[in-house]
Amino acid sequence: MLGCVIHGQDDLRVDELKVPAPGPGQALVAVRYGGICGSDLHYWRHGGVGDFRLREPMLLGHEVVGTVLSYGDGASGPVAGTAVAVHPASPCGVCPECADGRPNVCRDTRYLGSAARFPHVQGGFAAQVVVPAEQLRPLPAGLGLRRAALAEPLSVALHAVRRAGDVRDRHVLVTGAGPIGCLVVAAAKAAGAAHVTATDLLPAALRYARAAGADTVVRADAPSDPGWPPEVDVAVEASGVAAGLNTCLGRVRRGGLVVQLGMLPQGPSPFAGNLVVSREIELRGAFRFDGEFDEALELLAAEPAFDGLVSSVVPVTEAETAFALAADRGRSCKVLLDFGV
Template sequence: MAEDNLSAVLYAVDDLRLEQVPIPKPGPKQVLVRVHTVGICGSDVHYWTHGAIGPFVVKEPMIVGHETSGVVSEVGSEVKHLKSGDRIAMEPGLPCKLCEHCKTGRYNLCPEMRFFATPPVHGTLSRYVVHDADFCFKLPDNLSFEDGALIEPLSVAIHSCRRGNVQMGHRVLVLGAGPIGVLNLLTAKAVGAGKVQPQVCIECTGAQPSIETAITTTKSGGVIVLVGLGADRVEIPIIESATREVDIRGIFRYVNCYPTAIELLSSGKLDLSGLTRAHYKLEETLEAFKRTQKADVIKVFIHC
């Protein structure tokens, strides 16, 4: 195996470096992955420009990236469902599997969650990474590595629609036209949602005016799903929500959504081919991050 493990390491605000790190060794229940494609998330850019998201602060060098696909290079001794050469999408969170939330199927709320590129946990923008095999999902032959990287943000959209209980014939309003907003729109349409006046509003910006719009435009008895994360505190027209019984629900990442996301794409029920994209090599990571800031395409990919 080559010893090249070039990685994108964030040291501080505006200090993103490319450097070699040791190739990790997989444990008994892990796999070593030769990373192929990583999508740049808004959180990656936010850590680069601000050094923190809420309580998660970059205090020491951290490899960025978490929207990842690749090829299994080596398997641990106890891994049975994957083999070397398998193409996979990597779900980036590792819960404890022991707490109440994990045992009741809501592992996304695990207080001990270790999530790629969330300080202090390293991400995946490297040639090689290790990951628990339980959170690596085989890609069908008709899905590309870019599709595999898109499974992560698509899972956010699926979880949002589930939290809003979006069903066939529901009218859905999506606020925010970034990658997550667009994927929410496509996912809602894929499960049969229609147009406004909305019974469900999926708010993807985190901005106070947009949250207020969600509350005032959602049909009485409807649901607002808060996807975007903005300021810690915002003013909202709470009486409007309370007297019209408009439920406000949060989401945090996703839970058990990767299989559904893969099925939606592989079956053709959801078509992401229309998403505008830009492509960069790992050596061009800084240029790729700057391109993401321009917001002239939906998704920027780095090919490792």
Template sequence: MSMTTTAVVAHGAGDVRIQNVDVRTPAPDEAVIAVAYGGVCGSDLHYWRHGAVGESVLRAPMILGHEVSGTVVQAAADGTGPAAGTRVTVHPARRERTTVRFPDDRPNLSPGVRYLGSAARFPHTEGAFAGEVVLPAVMLRALPEALDLRIAALAEPAAVAWHAVSQAGDLRGKRVLVVGSGPIGTLAVAVAKRSGATEIVAVDLHAKPREIARAVGATRTLDAGDSEGIAGVDADVVIESSGNHRGLASAVKGATRGGTVVMVGLLPNGDQPVPIAHAITREVRLVGSFRFNDEIDEVIPALADGSLAVEPVITHTFPVDETLKALTVAADSSVSGKVLLAF
């Protein structure tokens, strides 16, 4: 198969190109997917702006993207995975062997995981922002009839939010504070609502994300600068999704005594100035949350039946040839939520 397809390729900081790439020949356990939509993630923005995500530095051109939906155009030759014509979304993690210890039931913590569109290893793991992409059949998740491809592109980030919220345990009757109302934060609001939280307070610097948070279930919102208001929330559970130390400080202060703070926003490497004594004297539980495991298999039916209502999180859709405009809009959280590319 010597076909080519249009792809979004990061070459380095400030250098993302829309270019033709070869569609490689699938292995027997791989399928060919015609991609319909791709969601722009914070990591895609980091590769575009900085040529790196933390310690994952671009050393060669790499196709971006790991939040995608589409249709199988060629099923895996070995008979595994969905048949041709099946509409799918993608679980972007592929497990590989490692000698490093991690809990067996939490494969997301294994360093032996390759993630689509990641420069963590070399050669890099190509992403899925392309018209046609070859993927292991095991990554594909068939979609219910009721779920359209546009919403299905949110299955991966919704699974990240689902995993984060589940780290806090049962939310029924609880008061929840979400710090940082970007796409993951607003998806966490939607998951918390579905999980039975009675009060959900969402925080952000900008009005637009707060508006999206209200649309998906926040009972009220606060400006990120209102430190007194945030401290007064006295939340049973806090989801920290801002990814900066000020947000984590707000999260610690907004938690009730004996409460739980789930840290899903990835802070920069190195030491962070956070009022940690406050967490110690109040016995606040601080819990990390990284990617997800099988939560995507619970997310898909919840998206399909409407019990996880996420439509307002999607604010923009751009054709793939306007990718640079899409990245620019996605990088401005004062105007956008989740930005999709249409292939």
């Protein structure tokens, strides 16, 4: 079978792999679609994500959906042939963070396609993968596999909005209108935000943000644009650059709240920390998700408009083309690899 394997910086290959067999507690899934995430792009272009560096070849991918094929000993779940999404995280369940009800920051978690530990946790970008059976989620009625491939990034967005607290009737600013930023827009609107403003440098990204439900879109490099709000109640930084965080800190009202969702570059990042003090702004991080995955599937099933955020579906045999397209935000939003070849 074919799998999309990163061997090092700028060394992405579609390799022939052995078909795996499910072990005890595992399920074998025929993958149909895999969404290319920003972290996948970082492994490809930079050989790592933040502090997580590649030390061996790794099967990429953690946004995968497909159908159940079989189970290993002692495992059970949706019957063979059921369409499922795969929750990519396996928290340890015993560390202080898990005991505190925060498994998304588990210190010993296993996450598909991650170099955070060694040996690396192999990902889901292959025609067939084995995963813990408890990670399978059957798709709600009416939700097809193509749209369901957005479940993992939408879960990230839902968690970020949850970290912002109650956004009902609030004005929310989202800096960065990549796939995650656009999904934060949708998540904020679903949570009852009265107005969502999205910013980005690229006109194409702003068009996707508008499709996701943004009430106002503005160019991040046009501070005189009349669309800029004088202040907002909540800001979610989804661009992963310090300039975006500074924008959030400068636009949120006194006593407001900023959620840092975008992964900033490795090492120190300068930002206007004085505003955190003088305006008593709350600054919170948001990392991955937990129960939001099931919520994401229900929201995707209820809202066909999410289809518009899937900009391209590319066969796995053309993986490098797909990655280049996903990296070009002037031409794409969410790009899916198709393993049904």
